[in-house]
Amino acid sequence: MKFQLLPLIAIGVACSLSCSGQHLVELPLTQQDGYGYFRSALAGISTYSEEENDPWKKTHLSVTGAPKNWTDVKYGDIETNMLQTVYQNYLLGNITKEWYEELQKSWDWVPDTLALSKEPLKCKIAFAMGKDPAGVMNMVVDANNNLDLSDDIPFVPFKLSPTGRLTDSVALSNAIQVSFERLGNTKKQLLTAPLFIGHLAEYDAFMYNFPQYSIAEFKGEKMAVCSDGFTSLSYTNAVVALIPDTLKKDMKINPDRLIEKNEFIEVKGELYRNVGVNTNKNTLILEKMAQSKSELYSTQVGFKAFPFEGSDFVTASNVSSSSLKGKYVLLDFWAVWCGPCIQELPHLKKLQETADKDKFQIISIVAESPLDQLKAMIKKDSITWTQIVSDDSNKIKETYGIQGYPTTFLIDPDGVIVAKNLRGKDLEEKIFSLMKK
Structure with a gap:
């Protein structure tokens, strides 16, 4: 039995609201079939x-x-x-x-x-x-x-x-x-x-x-919205992409340029937070920010990295983001069962052994992993850099909104994210180029 697609189309134009001091903008959404500007997930x-x-x-x-x-x-x-x-x-x-x-x-x-x-x-x-x-x-x-x-x-x-x-x-x-x-x-x-x-x-x-996404327009700019990596139709995790005019048909947006829920998008020189999708009204909600990029915390390149604090798994010594200021820091989220994470270990070892420790430090955040397996891997693979277990007390994984492994953030001496999800040779080349400056 065949059905015709019934798109949800909110009639109207973007409207501004005032709620508890927030400056909110609601943008009507129009559903489109396909994956559009996003890489599909299954x-x-x-x-x-x-x-x-x-x-x-x-x-x-x-x-x-x-x-x-x-x-x-x-x-x-x-x-x-x-x-x-x-x-x-x-x-x-x-x-x-x-x-x-x-x-x-x-x-x-x-x-x-x-x-x-x-x-x-x-x-x-x-x-x-x-x-x-x-x-x-x-x-x-x-x-x-x-x-x-x-x-x-x-x-x-x-x-x-x-x-x-x-x-x-x-x-x-x-x-x-x-x-x-x-x-x-x-x-x-x-x-x-x-x-x-x-x-x-x-x-x-x-x-x-579900090969379906949504389109919105704001200030002459076109945006695409994806629901939960195409794995649901709930828009619980609504990811936004700003579509440049130069993007050719069938080209995909670089994943690092996707704006997750509660991250920030710049439109005509002004910053907005991706509040999410209201499926009841079929609208994308943006919040206009009064602060500048240098004042805001995010997991996006160009923004301040979220502060964190935890204990080194091996030494039990306290480690905090504030104690790392003045260095480049690779924040590496991984799990012991993650194949690609394990493949990265030789590259991390090389960086640990050869990079200037006065200028660079690796901090690995371990999540969703049995501690006995972590202990065995540290010994077996001679892992010498700091390992912090993300748990209910420090909630580092939740703070950074980690959805998969490995996920990495390269943070500069001022605490600003300068790159994310670099791996292998690309990561090595980036670190060593920074050390030469």
Whole structure:
């Protein structure tokens, strides 16, 4: 069954608000299919767990209509808005109070009841997987969200390359238009969006994303907005890109120029903070800043790096950003299970051994890692530079908004970020060029 895309278009022009001293600007958004100016990301698909103690068990959708000639049939769903799912299932009694509070803590999430619907919404997309008579794995997706798969068309997921990279044309030609619900002007709205599903044969993993982004205009400048790396339609983490006139069609914005939520964007010589997207109004919200760039903290190049403090994992001595002033500092976020992080160790060792320690220092921030494994790796790989574990007391990972590893920030002697996410030879060349100045 095929659906026409119903774009959300907020009618009107940008408006300014005054709220608690904030100067806010709301920009109407227009949805576009494809990945646009962003590099696409993919998320993994999981079928429902059969564990009796699964805390999500009561939230599973009850679906019928999978092809009768399939074998090894399993069911699951894809989220369009995880926060709405959790909120409504807590109200319905499908999630315990203890689990609800644990999720808020682990996600650092305070539910915004004005943005969430007490009335249940269809924010999950059901699917089934199974082998056809030839033994080939097929899928069928509940495109019209009626919990009946008999009126949907089975398909073999697109075969992904090992890199997982996709073009707009490939994704959209293999996408399914799916139906979901969202609040709009405080009312339940039925919408559709493209859903892409692919198979990464190397890991026998099934992946998905929603190839859809939004466009806004402000002061003659064009902006693009991406929701959660295309892995949801909630815009919980709304990333903004300022689109230069010189950017050619099908070219992607450099990831280091993307403006994350609460980061800053410069428009016509004035600074604004990316407050995020109000999906209820379908607007991008910017806050005009009274401070200059030199007065603001951010994880962006050209801004002051956030202050931090923690204990060295090996010596237990206190380490703070204030004690590092006057040096170039490489702030390296990593995890012990991260392959690319481990591949960087020889380059970090070279810098540690050869760079002038009076001018340069490496501070590694370890997150989401078993401490016994960290201890073993420090010994095995002869890691001699400072390691700080990001935990609930220092919250360094949260302060810097780290979403993946490795993530690095090169900070100058005045505490300003001069580069980010440099690796390998590029990192070495940058450091040694700075040491010569």
